[in-house]
Amino acid sequence: MKVFSTYFVVALQILLQIGVAQCHKFVKKESKILLLSPFAVPSHNILFEAILEILASTHPEDYQLTYVTNSERKFDNEFENVRMFRQFTVKEFMESFPSAENAPFPFVHVAQFCRQMYANPDFVKLMARGQYDLIIVNGFIHECLFGSLHLMETPFIVFTSTLPPSYVTEPTGNFMPFSIAPVTVTSFSDRMTFTERLQNLGKTLGGKFFVPWIMMPTFESVYYDQFGRHLPRVSEIMRNASLIISNSHFSILPPRPVLPDFIEIGGIHCREGRELPHSLDRFISESENGVILLAFGSMIKWEEIQESFSDAMIAAIASLEQRIIWRLGKDLNTYPEHLARKLNTLKNVMFLKNVPQQDILAHSNVKLFISHGGMLSVMEAVYHAVPILAVPLGMDQKLNMRRITDFGSGIALSFKDVTNHTLTTAISEVIGEHNSSIRQRMKEHSKLFRDRAQSPDEVFLYWVDYVLRHGGTGQFLRSGARDLNILQFYSFDTGAFLVALIFLVMTAIKVLIRFCATYMRKMCSATIQKVKQT
Structure with a gap:
């Protein structure tokens, strides 16, 4: 039955391609x-x-x-x-x-x-x-x-x-x-x-x-x-x-x-991984404990970000057994001296100005993606089934990560809550030896994203x-x-008209009742006067 369903899906895809052509x-x-x-x-x-x-x-x-x-x-x-x-x-x-x-x-x-x-x-x-x-x-x-x-x-x-x-x-x-x-x-x-x-x-x-x-x-x-x-x-x-x-x-x-x-x-930009440069491929493949990709998009400037945040990130990375690929967005030697000095203390990190992000995520030895939660990065991580640890910094990033966290395929930390402890705890929760649920959920999430x-x-x-x-x-x-x-779309105009109409009708009824009551009182009063006169 499974073989039949596979052939059916393939045949359907061929027919669709013929139809498009x-x-x-x-x-x-x-x-x-x-x-x-x-x-x-x-x-x-x-x-x-x-x-x-x-x-x-x-x-x-x-x-x-x-x-x-x-x-x-x-x-x-x-x-x-x-x-x-x-x-x-x-x-x-x-x-x-x-x-x-x-x-x-x-x-x-x-x-x-x-x-x-x-x-x-x-x-x-x-x-x-x-x-x-x-x-x-x-x-x-x-x-x-x-x-x-x-x-x-x-x-x-x-x-x-x-x-x-x-x-x-x-x-x-x-x-x-x-x-x-x-x-x-x-x-x-x-x-x-x-x-x-x-x-x-x-x-x-x-x-x-x-x-x-x-x-x-x-x-x-x-x-x-x-x-x-x-x-x-x-x-x-x-x-x-x-x-x-x-x-x-x-x-x-x-x-x-x-x-x-x-x-x-x-996900129209998502694709299968391509061959990595030799030095980068070797850095990833030879890591016994896997690799973590750290990339916060093109809008983030590490020299301008709050110092407590970068210090927490550096401290957390220094305590890890995994190798780290850190996208800096610019050459390390162009960073302010105090920040460059801190970054240079990290021995398990490869710093790159830019990274072939999808090609890295496609590598089987990449265990975690630390990101800002931008839409393209989230889609690429889901496409390649790599769990995400995100620190949303603005725009749509919190909303992007809400679906990820609800599904259980990643973790989101608030910027104000980022410390060495919260980062290392979250990383351990994703890639720890006994914590496979997030990795498994991301694989399921990837299947849903690709199934079209x-x-x-x-x-x-x-x-x-x-x-x-x-x-x-x-x-x-x-x-x-x-x-x-x-x-007009939500019928507020017609609703307002109906409310106004009901109000007018109720007002008219109220006025009519008052008129009738006044008229009846006058009639009764006149009748009583006639009776008294007789």
């Missing part, structure tokens, strides 16, 4: 696609590079790709069907950001970069109408480019690195119920207590004020200055998106009630081709919810 035949040859992601942080570049590679290599004769990016990778040298536009690099973009204390709202800084882009005649020429069959735009802090999307009159797809926020989903009719859809910055699950639902509602309502009244006007002012104030607001332009494609999956984040125009391709009828690549290609075939998604795929605001 047959559908692709109807796509116009040399479809011109524009990928817009010039203000990306490094993790977003990883995703855009993944989808660019899929488009450039799967059917190179069918797609002509233009990639507007800050990525330093030269795709136009790798693929003949790719041309690139880069006004500044991701390094220049990230290094120019002021500190959080001096600039609490980073979107203001992005808007300044966007003005620089519009001041470039080559970029303006690139964004002229009639050049492309499809546009794929980054759905995170790229709204200043939406004025161009409106003027280009080309079908566009919004691509997000994780579950998109409500200001992205709601214009397309994908309203997320407050009761089961935790806000990105929380650590709530989809089964919230009353107190958590109250907090979630408060944060949601705060976002409803902040985004349309503070954040979006900053972006809209950029394209108003460029093209005029006659252009629609971002939310109205977003309503015309053909699809939202999200790097999310129900095994990593809570499932949500979404429409057919919301497509999940979580179609790979993320196939799903992505199908829907890109779908939009190209039909020149958008038309009215059949679009819900009428796109034409409703949040009050």
Whole structure:
């Protein structure tokens, strides 16, 4: 029976691939696609590079790709069907950001970069109408480019690195119920207590004020200055998106009630491991007690992080028998002297500026991944079945780790609770000889994440081709919810009307009763007077 089911799954996959190939035949040859992601942080570049590679290599004769990016990778040298536009690099973009204390709202800084882009005649020429069959735009802090999307009159797809926020989903009719859809910055699950639902509602309502009244006007002012104030607001332009494609999956984040125009391709960047450099492979393979990968993403600067945190990490690592691969993000000799001196005391550690993260996680001797809990890192760990010990530092990281901890495939520590003791205890809980439950749960979690009828690549290609075939998604795929605001969607307007109607009816009844009572009293009084007179 098991053999039969295996053959059945293989046959089903072959049929699906044939079906995708047959559908692709109807796509116009040399479809011109524009990928817009010039203000990306490094993790977003990883995703855009993944989808660019899929488009450039799967059917190179069918797609002509233009990639507007800050990525330093030269795709136009790798693929003949790719041309690139880069006004500044991701390094220049990230290094120019002021500190959080001096600039609490980073979107203001992005808007300044966007003005620089519009001041470039080559970029303006690139964004002229009639050049492309499809546009794929980054759905995170790229709204200043939406004025161009409106003027280009080309079908566009919004691509997000994780579950998109409500200001992205709601214009397309994908309203997320407050009761089961935790806000990105929380650590709530989809089964919230009353107190958590109250907090979630408060944060949601705060976002409803902040985004349309503070954040979006900053972006809209950029394209108003460029093209005029006659252009629609971002939310109205977003309503015309053909699809939202999200790097999310129900095994990593809570499932949500979404429409057919919301497509999940979580883990599209995940892949099998490749051969490691000899020195790195030897360092991992020869470790008798296994290896731990320590990587806190591209946004974390160890020289700026709280000293008590780095001291606790160094002390915990010094007590371990395992070897450690520590991604520093920069050369060790460029760190401040006091921190470099502490790091140099560690004898079981290989310090690297950057790491081939997936290739390391794919190695069988890697026992644990210590991370910040970023979405891409979490997906890669689950894909390769490596347990996670995370210290979320902000953004969506707490939410990412909530599903992991609920499933039992990893541990999350609060930043304020990190000490030498809490770290060593958590590490021992994951990789201790007698503690195999977390490792086993991660293997099960990995199976759930990988178990799909179609790979993320196939799903992505199908829907890109779908939009190209039909020149958008038309009215059949679009819900009428796109034409409703949040009050109409949740029937607050009709509910208010019914409450008002009931109030009016009750008031009318009350007035009628009073009138009848007054009339009856008068009638009775008149009757009594007549009786007395007679």
